Amino acid sequence: MQEPKRSNFNDRAAASAEAKKALLAKFKPKPTVTDPDFKSREQRRQEELAAVRAAREAEREALRRAQAEAQQAMRQASLDAELSELDAKRQERKERKAAMKAEARAKREAKAAERRR
Numbered sequence: 001m002q003e004p005k006r007s008n009f010n011d012r013a014a015a016s017a018e019a020k021k022a023l024l025a026k027f028k029p030k031p032t033v034t035d036p037d038f039k040s041r042e043q044r045r046q047e048e049l050a051a052v053r054a055a056r057e058a059e060r061e062a063l064r065r066a067q068a069e070a071q072q073a074m075r076q077a078s079l080d081a082e083l084s085e086l087d088a089k090r091q092e093r094k095e096r097k098a099a100m101k102a103e104a105r106a107k108r109e110a111k112a113a114e115r116r117r
Contacts, residue, residue: 007015039047
């Protein structure tokens with residue numbers, strides 16, 4: 001280090017410039033190691049948004065499927081009810097015809113029995 005008493009203006013100016021450079025060097029960005037898996041905030045936001053959209057679409061699709069299945073079940077129940085109603089009418093008609101037939105047979109047998117007497 002030089003003696004401060006024997007320094008001239010040029011020496012002091014050079015020393016001041018060096019000190020200033022040293023101070024400015026502290027503020028310069030230093031090279032850093034970047035994370036290879038680094039994702040920017042915008043990228044993460046986009047990914048989260050895509051995940052939320054996919055989840056909502058899956059929920060909507062499940063709801064649509066459930067509604068379609070419910071409608072199909074209602075149609076099937078309606079058809080089953082209609083078929084059972086038709087079967088009940090057929091059965092009633094069969095019973096009525098069987099009763100009429102039995103009544104007619106009984107009438108005939110009664111007439112035949114009267115003739116035999």
